[in-house]
Amino acid sequence: MLLAALLARIGGADPVLAIRALVLGSVGSTSNVTATLLRATPLLLTGAAVMLAFKSGVFNIGAEGQFLVGALAATVAGTMTGPEPGRWLVVLVAGAAAGGLWATIAAGFRIGRGVNEVITTILLNFVALYLVSYAVDGPLQEASGQYPQSDPLLPGAMLWRPIAGSRLHVGVLLAVVAALAVGALLSRTVLGLRLRAAGTSVPAARLAGFPVLRDLTVAFALSGALAGLAGAVEVAGVTGRLYERISPGYGYTAIAIALLGGLRSGGVIAAALFFAALSSGASAMERSAGVSSVLVLAVQGATLLAIAMLNVSLLRRLVAPERQRPVEARDGA
Amino acid sequence: MSEPVLELVGVRKRFGAVEALDGVDFRCDAGSIHALLGENGAGKSTLMQVVAGLYVPDAGDMRLGGTPVAWRSPEEARSAGIAMVHQHFMLVPTMTVAENVALARGDRGVFRSERLAAEVAALASERRLAIGDPCRVVEELSVGEQQRVEILKALVAPTRLLILDEPTAVLTPDEVQDLFALLRELAAAGTGIVIVTHKLSEALSLADRITVLRQGRVVGCGAATSLDQASLAALMVGARPAAPLRPPQEPSLPAVEAVPALLVDRVTACDRRGSRVLDDVTLRVPAGTIAVIAGVEGNGQTELVETLAGVAGATLRGSEGRVAIGGRTVESAADAREAGLAVVPPDRRRDGIVAGLALWENLLLARDELAASARGGLISPAAERRVAERRLVAFGVRPADPALPAAALSGGNQQRVVLARELGRRHLAAVVAANPTRGLDLAATAAVHGRLRDLARAGAAVLVLSTDLDEVEALAGVVYVLYRGRLIGPLPTGASRLEVGKRMAGIEVAS
Numbered sequence: 001m002l003l004a005a006l007l008a009r010i011g012g013a014d015p016v017l018a019i020r021a022l023v024l025g026s027v028g029s030t031s032n033v034t035a036t037l038l039r040a041t042p043l044l045l046t047g048a049a050v051m052l053a054f055k056s057g058v059f060n061i062g063a064e065g066q067f068l069v070g071a072l073a074a075t076v077a078g079t080m081t082g083p084e085p086g087r088w089l090v091v092l093v094a095g096a097a098a099g100g101l102w103a104t105i106a107a108g109f110r111i112g113r114g115v116n117e118v119i120t121t122i123l124l125n126f127v128a129l130y131l132v133s134y135a136v137d138g139p140l141q142e143a144s145g146q147y148p149q150s151d152p153l154l155p156g157a158m159l160w161r162p163i164a165g166s167r168l169h170v171g172v173l174l175a176v177v178a179a180l181a182v183g184a185l186l187s188r189t190v191l192g193l194r195l196r197a198a199g200t201s202v203p204a205a206r207l208a209g210f211p212v213l214r215d216l217t218v219a220f221a222l223s224g225a226l227a228g229l230a231g232a233v234e235v236a237g238v239t240g241r242l243y244e245r246i247s248p249g250y251g252y253t254a255i256a257i258a259l260l261g262g263l264r265s266g267g268v269i270a271a272a273l274f275f276a277a278l279s280s281g282a283s284a285m286e287r288s289a290g291v292s293s294v295l296v297l298a299v300q301g302a303t304l305l306a307i308a309m310l311n312v313s314l315l316r317r318l319v320a321p322e323r324q325r326p327v328e329a330r331d332g333a
Numbered sequence: 334m335s336e337p338v339l340e341l342v343g344v345r346k347r348f349g350a351v352e353a354l355d356g357v358d359f360r361c362d363a364g365s366i367h368a369l370l371g372e373n374g375a376g377k378s379t380l381m382q383v384v385a386g387l388y389v390p391d392a393g394d395m396r397l398g399g400t401p402v403a404w405r406s407p408e409e410a411r412s413a414g415i416a417m418v419h420q421h422f423m424l425v426p427t428m429t430v431a432e433n434v435a436l437a438r439g440d441r442g443v444f445r446s447e448r449l450a451a452e453v454a455a456l457a458s459e460r461r462l463a464i465g466d467p468c469r470v471v472e473e474l475s476v477g478e479q480q481r482v483e484i485l486k487a488l489v490a491p492t493r494l495l496i497l498d499e500p501t502a503v504l505t506p507d508e509v510q511d512l513f514a515l516l517r518e519l520a521a522a523g524t525g526i527v528i529v530t531h532k533l534s535e536a537l538s539l540a541d542r543i544t545v546l547r548q549g550r551v552v553g554c555g556a557a558t559s560l561d562q563a564s565l566a567a568l569m570v571g572a573r574p575a576a577p578l579r580p581p582q583e584p585s586l587p588a589v590e591a592v593p594a595l596l597v598d599r600v601t602a603c604d605r606r607g608s609r610v611l612d613d614v615t616l617r618v619p620a621g622t623i624a625v626i627a628g629v630e631g632n633g634q635t636e637l638v639e640t641l642a643g644v645a646g647a648t649l650r651g652s653e654g655r656v657a658i659g660g661r662t663v664e665s666a667a668d669a670r671e672a673g674l675a676v677v678p679p680d681r682r683r684d685g686i687v688a689g690l691a692l693w694e695n696l697l698l699a700r701d702e703l704a705a706s707a708r709g710g711l712i713s714p715a716a717e718r719r720v721a722e723r724r725l726v727a728f729g730v731r732p733a734d735p736a737l738p739a740a741a742l743s744g745g746n747q748q749r750v751v752l753a754r755e756l757g758r759r760h761l762a763a764v765v766a767a768n769p770t771r772g773l774d775l776a777a778t779a780a781v782h783g784r785l786r787d788l789a790r791a792g793a794a795v796l797v798l799s800t801d802l803d804e805v806e807a808l809a810g811v812v813y814v815l816y817r818g819r820l821i822g823p824l825p826t827g828a829s830r831l832e833v834g835k836r837m838a839g840i841e842v843a844s
Contacts, residue, residue, distance in 0.1 A: 187714065188711055188712055188713075188714065189707075189710050189711055189712060190703055190704075190707045190710050190711070190712060191710065192712075193690075193694055193697060193703065193712060194703075196687075196689070196690060196694075197687045197690060197694075197698060200687045200688065200689045200690070201683065201684075201687045201688070203644075203683050203684045204683065204684050204685065204686065204687050204698060205687070205698075206644045206647060206666055207642055207644055207666060207676060207678060207684045207685075208666070208670075208698040208699050208700055208703075209643075209665075209666040209667045209669065209670035209671075209699060209700030209701070210666075210700060211667065
């Protein structure tokens with residue numbers, strides 16, 4: 001907050017006004033709350049995807065690409081002829097399936113050739129990006145050929161909006177449910193235990209007789225599916241069509257959100273809402289106080305740094321728990 | 334009486350709810366060897382870690398050569414001349430032996446690999462430490478070899494006080510004698526030496542003075558000549574020893590009629606770099622019997638355990654031969670578990686527990702255990718925690734809190750968790766345990782041996798791999814020796830410790 005004020009002052013605006021605009025802009029009115037929730041949804045789904053992957057020892061940096069192919073598949077499914085009832089379900093399933101398959105490519109490289117998935121998933125992000133570019137400028141381009149975007153989704157493909165006049169869609173609820181489900185999967189199921197065991201110590205999991213390779217593949221696929229679902233939800237819930245810049249880096253922000261949330265469902269939900277709030281408050285801040293909204297990216301980064309510094313031990317425990325020693329407090333008592 | 338190199342007065346250290354050190358006084362003179370004895374969790378390692386600068390004490394004074402000191406980091410302690418060889422090695426696994434030694438030496442700037450390797454090799458042979466090729470990567474070394482590298486690291490810089498934490502666990506009897514000779518030389522040259530151990534006989538034969546710690550307090554201190562095993566044991570355990578730990582009472586199983594056995598049939602295997610680690614090993618352990626394989630770490634034990642456990646496919650190359658449990662061929666870890674095998678691995682931190690998981694989750698780290706507890710793929714944490722607590726208490730795990738992460742426990746207690754999981758099961762066809770009592774105190778060791786005997790009586794084929802001749806003797810099973818991947822034996826009953834020890838060192842013994 002202090003940093004935001006400081007940056008606002010530098011930007012030549014009244015910091016108090018800027019902060020107030022930021023806060024009001026994120027939660028100050030119904031439409032602002034809606035905007036925040038809508039922005040939080042893709043962040044939450046991709047955040048949950050990353051959380052699942054990281055807990056299983058899979059460094060999925062490819063949520064962005066998985067999101068994009070999910071959006072792509074969703075658009076294809078949503079613009080194809082077919083029965084209208086339940087089209088939204090086909091759209092969502094297509095998105096999840098595409099994301100899952102995309103991630104499995106990286107899994108194959110890791111298991112078959114020992115290629116670190118950090119490399120493969122990042123590279124696949126670029127492939128996905130160009131695939132989407134190609135699609136909206138070519139085969140999927142809208143009929144009028146005016147802009148590089150797809151046709152709008154057919155009726156029945158869009159997600160239900162329960163409140164008349166509001167842009168809120170069921171995808172928001174779906175995201176929350178998904179995040180909680182990931183948490184439950186990890187802590188209350190046999191698969192979850194095996195994933196977490198393999199995530200920290202493959203030798204121990206192997207000795208226990210767990211099917212480590214199979215479990216890792218499942219982790220990749222589930223994580224990718226969640227990210228792909230995020231893409232589908234964004235298309236079917238908000239945008240209604242596919243275009244190039246449909247993701248402002250959700251898949252990458254998801255990593256920050258997952259880590260900030262301590263790789264726990266509740267934390268990821270809170271982190272996603274926080275980032276979303278900052279985002280939607282930013283545009284208000286721009287309008288009311290004349291501060292550039294790009295500032296909010298700086299604020300997000302600064303917040304992450306501040307929290308990370310306060311939580312070095314937390315991060316260390318998350319990333320390398322097997323190397324933990326009793327932590328020493330060398331300052332003070 | 335010579336000058337004290339190290340003096341500690343009233344040292345206290347607390348970790349959360351546990352008072353690890355409760356006002357400890359200690360003194361080690363220059364040129365003398367001081368043994369610090371105590372059971373698991375008595376505080377011996379903690380005390381020495383305070384001396385070496387790894388922990389800051391909550392209270393108390395420390396003097397080095399008469400000057401008061403207070404370390405803020407292990408580097409400070411090291412530059413003042415205090416070197417420690419740890420129980421759990423502090424080596425960088427992805428770097429070579431030479432590089433690790435260079436790190437310890439504080440080398441800076443660019444170094445030439447060949448020259449460094451030559452220097453390290455020379456240093457090692459000067460100190461009579463067999464570390465092999467200094468260009469090998471540490472994670473490929475056996476536990477015994479790694480320990481020798483640790484000792485070498487400790488000796489690279491001038492040392493006023495050398496601390497060794499349980500150094501002999503992984504050495505052959507001959508190597509133990511070599512180590513002792515080395516330590517006596519160092520002491521004669523003026524270095525103060527502290528050896529932390531739970532082995533009474535070694536403390537008595539090596540040390541000039543012995544201090545006994547129990548539950549964070551000094552309960553006895555005196556010249557080694559004035560003490561004996563009986564008095565030391567009494568001090569370590571306390572005037573009224575707590576009732577020996579008993580594993581849970583198992584209902585007696587009906588006598589097994591068929592003869593499910595543990596079979597290793599002409600197994601040969603190579604490690605990833607192509608060197609042969611197991612050489613035509615054949616072993617038959619009939620049901621209801623105990624077999625013990627004696628041998629120093631690094632002679633194929635780990636690989637043999639991996640082969641028996643079914644995980645060799647991932648870690649070894651070129652495996653030939655067959656392993657069968659109860660007649661079923663084992664080709665994967667899942668096979669092994671399903672055939673009724675319990676495995677206590679040699680490297681518990683890597684293979685035995687998952688540090689980040691809770692204790693109750695660690696108790697489920699076996700495919701068959703997990704399958705038995707889960708219903709429809711779901712686990713109930715609350716129910717599992719209750720069951721886990723009982724088992725933890727039965728095997729003497731302290732603290733017996735099932736929700737704690739395994740990383741919070743000491744090494745000995747982690748070992749108990751592994752034992753609780755593996756030996757606490759029913760319907761075992763075979764047990765393979767490598768150094769099962771490593772890190773455990775006398776009472777717990779006796780309890781584990783008792784449990785292994787019970788399992789054998791119930792019909793399991795029990796195979797223990799051990800580096801400890803006391804244990805080999807105590808188990809009174811059929812004795813084999815593993816040396817450089819070759820299995821020697823069975824040795825005739827009544828083979829003496831000396832004969833076994835010689836074979837462990839590869840010396841041919843006329844039969």
